[in-house]
Amino acid sequence: MSIEKTEKFTTSQASIAKNVSKHTTVGNWRDYRWQLANSIRDIATFEKLTGIVFTKKEHKALEETISKFPMSITPYYASLIEKENFRNDPIFKQSFPNPAELKISRCDMKDPLHEDKDSPTKGITHRYPDRVLFLVSNRCSMYCRHCTRKRKVGDPDYIPSKKQILEGINYIKNNPRIRDVLLSGGDPFMLPDAYLDWILTELRKIPHVEVIRIGSRVPVVLPYRITDKLVKMLKKHHPIWLNTHFNHPRELTESAREALRKLADAGIPLGNQSVLLAGVNDCPRIMRKLNQKLVQNRVRPYYLFQCDLSEGLSHFRTPIGKGIEIIESLIGHTSGFAVPTYVVDAPGGGGKIPVMPNYIISWSTNKVVLRNYEGVITTYKEPDSYEPVFCDRNCDECSLQLKLDEAIEAKAVGIEKLLADFDDQISLTPHENARHKRREKNNGGKHGASA
Numbered sequence: 218m219s220i221e222k223t224e225k226f227t228t229s230q231a232s233i234a235k236n237v238s239k240h241t242t243v244g245n246w247r248d249y250r251w252q253l254a255n256s257i258r259d260i261a262t263f264e265k266l267t268g269i270v271f272t273k274k275e276h277k278a279l280e281e282t283i284s285k286f287p288m289s290i291t292p293y294y295a296s297l298i299e300k301e302n303f304r305n306d307p308i309f310k311q312s313f314p315n316p317a318e319l320k321i322s323r324c325d326m327k328d329p330l331h332e333d334k335d336s337p338t339k340g341i342t343h344r345y346p347d348r349v350l351f352l353v354s355n356r357c358s359m360y361c362r363h364c365t366r367k368r369k370v371g372d373p374d375y376i377p378s379k380k381q382i383l384e385g386i387n388y389i390k391n392n393p394r395i396r397d398v399l400l401s402g403g404d405p406f407m408l409p410d411a412y413l414d415w416i417l418t419e420l421r422k423i424p425h426v427e428v429i430r431i432g433s434r435v436p437v438v439l440p441y442r443i444t445d446k447l448v449k450m451l452k453k454h455h456p457i458w459l460n461t462h463f464n465h466p467r468e469l470t471e472s473a474r475e476a477l478r479k480l481a482d483a484g485i486p487l488g489n490q491s492v493l494l495a496g497v498n499d500c501p502r503i504m505r506k507l508n509q510k511l512v513q514n515r516v517r518p519y520y521l522f523q524c525d526l527s528e529g530l531s532h533f534r535t536p537i538g539k540g541i542e543i544i545e546s547l548i549g550h551t552s553g554f555a556v557p558t559y560v561v562d563a564p565g566g567g568g569k570i571p572v573m574p575n576y577i578i579s580w581s582t583n584k585v586v587l588r589n590y591e592g593v594i595t596t597y598k599e600p601d602s603y604e605p606v607f608c609d610r611n612c613d614e615c616s617l618q619l620k621l622d623e624a625i626e627a628k629a630v631g632i633e634k635l636l637a638d639f640d641d642q643i644s645l646t647p648h649e650n651a652r653h654k655r656r657e658k659n660n661g662g663k664h665g666a667s668a
């Protein structure tokens with residue numbers, strides 16, 4: 218592992234490092250194995266290393282919380298907590314247990330996204346036609362208190378075996394429509410280099426897998442894991458994309474930025490997925506700063522997630538209006554590529570639903586009235602003549618000249634289907650529709666147009 222000669226401890230790093238052992242060197246600190254070996258997993262160690270202390274009563278409530286949802290914080294991430302005002306600290310809130318996690322609210326669910334129900338084989342969630350989520354590791358270097366997969370954290374039943382991974386790879390192999398594989402977990406970078414290398418090699422052997430994505434919070438909570446050796450291995454398997462998970466501008470430290478630099482220099486396009494969290498980043502100014510800093514470090518903001526309905530997250534949730542307000546404060550006000558897509562992951566497994574402020578004010582047959590970010594209202598005059606081409610999906614004859622040699626023809630689904638010329642369906646009807654049920658009864662089971 219290379220250690221920059223100029224590298225010195227920051228004051229808070231030095232204090233934690235010396236509390237671990239007075240012999241701790243900068244080299245130890247920057248070694249991810251040292252960070253993992255010294256991860257903070259109980260309240261007493263947290264107190265000893267940070268100097269923050271809790272009352273007896275708080276101890277009891279905290280112990281109870283971590284017996285349900287375990288804790289693990291890297292010394293590196295703990296060193297980012299500002300001790301003076303720790304109770305309002307965004308780093309503290311994301312990493313340190315809060316007894317409010319034990320309050321299960323009426324809307325909470327164990328698996329709100331139905332990731333387990335939409336799973337054809339253990340570890341794979343196949344929700345969208347052309348891509349899958351593949352959970353390859355259940356370990357994380359830090360247990361985020363807002364984790365949507367909180368139910369799996371620290372549970373040995375969820376550790377994927379090599380056999381299980383092979384079954385996942387086989388599932389992908391046998392489904393030629395899967396062109397994008399999203400490795401997640403847990404954190405894929407918690408796997409040893411050689412093991413991850415093996416998974417990537419196996420996936421690369423599958424001709425229809427066009428891109429592989431990795432979702433990892435390591436650049437944020439354990440940046441030293443991004444070693445030269447790791448990026449050299451990843452580079453062999455291009456195209457590899459990586460989405461990381463910064464939630465607050467204070468997480469973009471020198472160490473984190475160095476990790477991002479290594480990944481970007483290896484030609485890996487970087488994206489970021491934030492979660493909107495009450496008391497952490499539910500502020501337009503914080504989000505603007507975060508997204509601008511990400512772009513400055515070659516990370517493209519990808520998604521801003523509405524907090525899921527998983528158990529133990531109720532104290533982190535904001536109304537959806539807060540997210541719309543944040544997006545309103547970004548679009549037009551800053552670079553387009555510094556604006557993430559705000560999404561609500563549909564409870565029940567419907568996937569991600571983008572949510573935006575409204576920009577269309579009104580509409581007639583030849584004019585659209587729009588407003589911009591400043592509140593200026595404008596009219597777009599539509600073309601006097603536009604020759605629509607009737608699309609019968611006969612692409613070979615089409616003047617747009619799409620060469621479809623290797624394209625797999627996919628059926629139109631959802632609203633796309635209602636818009637399509639080649640499909641006669643006029644409506645989509647929910648499965649449990651009382652009117653249609655009556656119709657079925659009256660017409661002896663014959664059904665009208667439906668999804």
Ligand SMILES: *Cc1c(COP(=O)(O)O)cnc(C)c1O
Binds near residue numbers: 349399
């Ligand atoms: C988020 C997600 C994906 C990837 O979705 P994109 O919008 O392509 O980033 C794939 N599968 C599952 C189950 C997901 O939750």
